[in-house]
Amino acid sequence: MSTKYSDPVRDKFDAVRERAGEAVAPVWESVIDAVRPLRQRQIRRTRAAADKLPFSVGVPYLFLAPFFVLFSAFLLFPVLYTVFLSFHTYEGISTTTLFWIDVGPIQYRLTRMAQLEFVGLQNYQRLLGDTLFQNALANTTFILLVQVPLMIVLGLALALALNASWMRFKGLFRTTIALPVAANLVAYATVFLLLLQDNGLVNSVFQMVGLPTIPWLSGGTALLPGPLKSVLGTGFWPRVSLVGAVTWRWTGYNMIILLAGLQSVPKQLYEAAEIDGASRWEKFRYVTLPQLRPVLLFVVVTSTIGTFRLFSEPLIISQGGAPLSATRTLVVYIYNIAFQQFQLGYASAMTVVLVGIVALLSIAQLRIGSDSDA
Amino acid sequence: MRNLSRDEAAWRFLGYTFVLLATLLMVVPIYWIVVASTLPEQAFLSAGTDIQLLPGSNFLANLDALQSRESVDFIQSIGNSVFIAVVYTLLSLVLCSMGGFAFAKYEFKFKEPIFYSILATLTLPIQLLVIPLFLMISQMGLSNSYWAIILPWAANPLGIFLMRQNMRQIPDALLESARIDGATEFQLYYRIALPTMKSSLAALAIVLFLFQWNLFLYPLVVLEQGKYTIPVAINELVGAQRVYYDQIMVAAALSIIPLFLVFLFLQRHFVSGILAGSVKE
Numbered sequence: 086m087s088t089k090y091s092d093p094v095r096d097k098f099d100a101v102r103e104r105a106g107e108a109v110a111p112v113w114e115s116v117i118d119a120v121r122p123l124r125q126r127q128i129r130r131t132r133a134a135a136d137k138l139p140f141s142v143g144v145p146y147l148f149l150a151p152f153f154v155l156f157s158a159f160l161l162f163p164v165l166y167t168v169f170l171s172f173h174t175y176e177g178i179s180t181t182t183l184f185w186i187d188v189g190p191i192q193y194r195l196t197r198m199a200q201l202e203f204v205g206l207q208n209y210q211r212l213l214g215d216t217l218f219q220n221a222l223a224n225t226t227f228i229l230l231v232q233v234p235l236m237i238v239l240g241l242a243l244a245l246a247l248n249a250s251w252m253r254f255k256g257l258f259r260t261t262i263a264l265p266v267a268a269n270l271v272a273y274a275t276v277f278l279l280l281l282q283d284n285g286l287v288n289s290v291f292q293m294v295g296l297p298t299i300p301w302l303s304g305g306t307a308l309l310p311g312p313l314k315s316v317l318g319t320g321f322w323p324r325v326s327l328v329g330a331v332t333w334r335w336t337g338y339n340m341i342i343l344l345a346g347l348q349s350v351p352k353q354l355y356e357a358a359e360i361d362g363a364s365r366w367e368k369f370r371y372v373t374l375p376q377l378r379p380v381l382l383f384v385v386v387t388s389t390i391g392t393f394r395l396f397s398e399p400l401i402i403s404q405g406g407a408p409l410s411a412t413r414t415l416v417v418y419i420y421n422i423a424f425q426q427f428q429l430g431y432a433s434a435m436t437v438v439l440v441g442i443v444a445l446l447s448i449a450q451l452r453i454g455s456d457s458d459a
Numbered sequence: 460m461r462n463l464s465r466d467e468a469a470w471r472f473l474g475y476t477f478v479l480l481a482t483l484l485m486v487v488p489i490y491w492i493v494v495a496s497t498l499p500e501q502a503f504l505s506a507g508t509d510i511q512l513l514p515g516s517n518f519l520a521n522l523d524a525l526q527s528r529e530s531v532d533f534i535q536s537i538g539n540s541v542f543i544a545v546v547y548t549l550l551s552l553v554l555c556s557m558g559g560f561a562f563a564k565y566e567f568k569f570k571e572p573i574f575y576s577i578l579a580t581l582t583l584p585i586q587l588l589v590i591p592l593f594l595m596i597s598q599m600g601l602s603n604s605y606w607a608i609i610l611p612w613a614a615n616p617l618g619i620f621l622m623r624q625n626m627r628q629i630p631d632a633l634l635e636s637a638r639i640d641g642a643t644e645f646q647l648y649y650r651i652a653l654p655t656m657k658s659s660l661a662a663l664a665i666v667l668f669l670f671q672w673n674l675f676l677y678p679l680v681v682l683e684q685g686k687y688t689i690p691v692a693i694n695e696l697v698g699a700q701r702v703y704y705d706q707i708m709v710a711a712a713l714s715i716i717p718l719f720l721v722f723l724f725l726q727r728h729f730v731s732g733i734l735a736g737s738v739k740e
Contacts, residue, residue, distance in 0.1 A: 151558075160611075163591035
């Protein structure tokens with residue numbers, strides 16, 4: 086029995102008793118005796134865990150409550166609902182439209198829904214044989230393997246250059262390089278669509294300096310070396326455009342995060358390395374990289390998640406006539422199934438799989454990335 | 460000018476070249492948006508080789524064309540977007556900082572499972588929650604209101620993660636001495652945690668503002684005319700028969716301004732505040 090702290094149970098009831106007068110006393114005594122051991126154990130456990138910080142048990146829950154209420158209502162519930170739907174067929178009957186948006190690349194139609202019907206794992210089985218899903222997965226993987234490393238290497242190189250002591254106009258460069266993030270998503274995708282057309286600005290400039298024009302969006306096999314034509318196919322240039330557009334938009338953003346990481350590396354470490362006669366490369370390899378590890382990891386994980394969320398860019402850029410098979414990402418495909426074909430059950434099953442893939446990837450990256458070596 | 464070693468000079472030259480090239484690549488499309496917004500459509504569409512790279516005098520005409528549309532009032536949509544993004548950011552900052560404080564500085568039952576279930580939702584492509592959300596919002600009678608856009612992601616998983624990471628740096632001794640001085644737990648949050656976390660809050664504000672600024676599909680589904688946000692309004696200009704590029708350019712040019720201002724004001728903090736996860740575990 087530790088009497089280090091006042092007994093909160095008793096305090097509470099004392100207060101009540103004072104207010105209520107003596108009439109209730111005998112009843113309360115027995116209640117207190119019943120509750121005390123439970124409360125005491127809980128308080129002791131919590132306190133021991135929290136380095137003996139004396140706060141009452143409810144406080145952290147109160148702090149968390151506002152976030153958690155909204156989180157449960159608007160995120161947790163829809164997620165669980167999606168999982169629930171993935172074991173059912175739930176399809177629109179397209180003869181009765183309740184609600185319809187049809188503008189440009191977006192077609193959204195809400196129709197009266199057929200009965201929810203439980204089908205077990207049928208949606209997941211269908212997914213295994215769905216070649217379009219495999220194609221979308223392959224496209225997404227391609228972007229992940231090409232675009233994310235490219236963007237992070239560029240972002241890191243820029244951050245290193247801007248972190249150098251001799252670099253002038255740091256603020257100006259930093260702001261302008263991060264500017265693309267300020268462009269509105271839909272606006273920037275539309276602008277790229279315009280720039281990259283066969284007779285758009287990019288090809289005009291190419292012509293002016295005497296380079297051949299490239300079918301950025303229309304998906305020809307121009308300029309590809311003969312033997313590769315059939316391998317890379319008509320989707321090659323649209324893929325390059327998509328990677329270019331996404332890289333253009335997010336490199337500066339990641340550069341800023343990496344720059345923040347670089348600036349927090351203690352200067353003494355570099356000085357010590359200088360004294361030991363470390364070369365430029367050795368300083369980067371043995372001081373900068375280990376110190377930057379957590380920030381790099383953060384950038385890698387968020388970029389990976391971002392890749393699996395790609396939606397607006399491929400949707401709008403594919404308006405340029407690119408073959409869908411080259412630019413269809415997972416979310417675009419799921420969107421097609423959900424909002425154009427109205428198979429909500431199947432779309433939900435794909436969503437569950439997608440989230441599973443991303444979660445596994447993120448966990449793997451975190452595991453690999455947080456092996457301590459420094 | 461000191462005499463540099465040849466090696467050092469080469470590195471500097473390389474560094475400057477690289478940074479300048481990157482700056483050029485980033486700025487050109489944006490510069491071109493601004494230029495195109497001041498030109499008549501045919502001057503920048505299929506220019507061939509006689510491409511125009513200097514601003515013209517057609518900006519107001521393009522803006523007029525944009526504002527004379529029946530279906531969408533673009534200037535109003537800028538206002539809508541700014542209002543939604545500001546309210547959303549403030550609300551989300553409160554929720555995420557309080558929640559992050561609980562995760563960083565308290566021990567409680569189910570702490571880990573709750574935290575990881577929140578983190579897991581980071582991987583969700585938000586477009587895919589549109590169906591259940593739309594059905595829910597309609598049920599609540601919130602469709603076509605600003606709250607329909609503000610509430611769903613106010614409990615932002617990335618936000619609470621960043622806040623938790625950063626709030627771990629607050630020394631326990633500081634909180635403890637404040638407790639001894641008789642501060643309530645809420646005062647610890649309000650008087651100690653928030654002021655020391657200014658940079659992180661500013662960094663998070665940028666992230667949240669950006670997130671809200673670029674939401675597209677969900678507002679498109681929920682909002683009706685008059686409440687459109689910028690992306691939805693721009694999307695109206697992409698007609699099935701014809702895309703109004705001159706008006707899109709004006710809209711794009713105008714839509715950069717608010718975010719640029721946010722960036723300018725908060726950027727200093729952004730660099731010192733985004734250090735998520737750089738706390739040694």
